[in-house]
Amino acid sequence: xxxxxxxxxxxxxxxxxxxxxxxRAALVEIVFCFxxxxxxxxxxxxxxxxxxxxxGQVPDEIEFAVTWRxxxxxxxxxxxxxxxxxxDGHDPEHVLLGFTYSPVGVLEEWKRYRRDPDCKxxxxxxxxxxxxxxxxxxxxxxxxxxxxWKGPLDLPEKAKQAGLHVIYLAKETKDQSYLRxxxx
Amino acid sequence: xxxxxxGALSLSSIATxxxxxxxxxxxxxxxxxxxxxxxxxxxLRIPANxxxxxxxxxxxxxxxxxxxxxxxxxxxxxHGVGDGTASGRAISGGAxxxxxxxxxxxxxxxGLGGLNGQAPRSGNNGEGTAYGPGGIGGNVNAAGSSAxxxxxGAxxxxxxxDNPSTYDSSGAGGFGGSAGTxxxxxxxxxxGAVLTISIGAGGPGSNAGYRGGDGAAGYARxxxxxxxxxxxxxxxxxxx
Numbered sequence: 490x491x492x493x494x495x496x497x498x499x500x501x502x503x504x505x506x507x508x509x510x511x512x513r514a515a516l517v518e519i520v521f522c523f524x525x526x527x528x529x530x531x532x533x534x535x536x537x538x539x540x541x542x543x544x545g546q547v548p549d550e551i552e553f554a555v556t557w558r559x560x561x562x563x564x565x566x567x568x569x570x571x572x573x574x575x576x577d578g579h580d581p582e583h584v585l586l587g588f589t590y591s592p593v594g595v596l597e598e599w600k601r602y603r604r605d606p607d608c609k610x611x612x613x614x615x616x617x618x619x620x621x622x623x624x625x626x627x628x629x630x631x632x633x634x635x636x637x638w639k640g641p642l643d644l645p646e647k648a649k650q651a652g653l654h655v656i657y658l659a660k661e662t663k664d665q666s667y668l669r670x671x672x673x
Numbered sequence: 674x675x676x677x678x679x680g681a682l683s684l685s686s687i688a689t690x691x692x693x694x695x696x697x698x699x700x701x702x703x704x705x706x707x708x709x710x711x712x713x714x715x716x717l718r719i720p721a722n723x724x725x726x727x728x729x730x731x732x733x734x735x736x737x738x739x740x741x742x743x744x745x746x747x748x749x750x751x752h753g754v755g756d757g758t759a760s761g762r763a764i765s766g767g768a769x770x771x772x773x774x775x776x777x778x779x780x781x782x783x784g785l786g787g788l789n790g791q792a793p794r795s796g797n798n799g800e801g802t803a804y805g806p807g808g809i810g811g812n813v814n815a816a817g818s819s820a821x822x823x824x825x826g827a828x829x830x831x832x833x834x835d836n837p838s839t840y841d842s843s844g845a846g847g848f849g850g851s852a853g854t855x856x857x858x859x860x861x862x863x864x865g866a867v868l869t870i871s872i873g874a875g876g877p878g879s880n881a882g883y884r885g886g887d888g889a890a891g892y893a894r895x896x897x898x899x900x901x902x903x904x905x906x907x908x909x910x911x912x913x
Contacts, residue, residue, distance in 0.1 A: 520840075577842075581756065585840045602840060609838050632839045658839060669840060 497651035502530035504563030515539040518671035523640030529564035629661040639666045675734035712913035713864030736861045739897040743781045748850030749876035750817040750829035750885025751787035755844040759790025767873030769891035781856045783873045787848035799828030799849035808886035820889035826853035829878045829886030850888045870904045
């Protein structure tokens with residue numbers, strides 16, 4: 490599944506806009522994050538080679554993951570930032586796995602997004618340090634209506650006008666909201 | 674082929690129809706005495722004893738031509754899934770068959786079960802037949818419908834899939850079941866024979882995720898002379 494109307498989303502993330510034509514063609518979805526007033530874009534590809542082309546190098550946890558989606562927070566790749574990568578969960582209960590690396594490429598933290606068995610629209614996020622020691626369990630992120638999105642209000646509108654599908658998500662206890670955008 | 678109804682009639686033509694040879698006396702062809710079947714409308718004028726004449730054999734016949742219309746059971750619908758795709762397929766419908774004295778005379782295969790989790794988001798409809806539509810495919814997050822009972826041999830609807838709700842993938846729907854094979858033709862059976870009709874069951878829908886609908890059972894209709902018998906469940910009939 491490719492984005493046919495990705496041009497509609499230009500102007501919101503310099504890193505996203507900087508992707509080559511081939512990299513843009515390989516996108517399967519984009520997740521915008523509005524975290525503490527800052528907008529960032531996670532590019533999601535269906536192949537690790539495109540991811541490598543974008544990131545330069547791919548950590549082992551990502552390289553060898555059993556996944557059909559490879560995501561990277563493009564803004565987190567900037568010099569001095571902690572890089573954030575995402576892959577699919579390893580079993581049906583876990584939707585997603587996220588990995589955060591230090592500026593020198595050392596794994597600092599990983600998290601898993603668990604399905605809430607009682608609510609299809611909720612995810613429970615468990616965080617672990619590099620050794621697998623739990624740091625927090627069950628942080629809630631939920632999907633819902635447009636009011637969850639605290640970033641640029643025209644962004645989801647432009648996506649929908651371009652025929653893209655939008656899912657709104659937000660952390661329950663943090664000022665973080667997300668827009669998952671993909672081809673309908 | 675029945676004994677001729679007009680023109681000159683010989684003992685050999687009677688023997689050709691019912692068995693034996695022209696050396697036999699006419700009394701060897703009493704109805705129900707071994708050569709001429711006791712049953713069958715064309716044979717009712719042939720006496721079982723007493724006076725017997727050549728003319729009584731006009732139109733008499735050893736066998737009946739039974740016109741058959743049969744269809745196997747419809748395949749079950751495949752199930753839909755919440756995320757991604759699935760493998761395998763629902764159970765196929767059973768075959769409908771007509772047998773006599775343990776020998777299968779004709780059969781019609783059941784329809785193939787629908788594939789699980791391979792269709793677009795909504796489940797596909799089951800395949801319909803000459804008797805009616807298949808089961809309706811399920812919408813997103815819904816089971817597929819079973820084929821109506823009167824839609825003999827029709828496939829069950831595929832179960833629906835799922836839209837992404839958080840960061841999960843979309844789920845594929847199930848394919849509908851295929852219709853059973855329908856056959857129409859004729860068979861020849863000796864008057865008085867018992868025909869056993871085995872009606873193929875509809876394949877059950879795949880019972881996982883968003884369930885597929887059940888296929889409809891098969892059907893059989895037999896007609897001979899001016900008689901008819903219909904079967905929506907297994908049974909038997911005497912061709913008399």
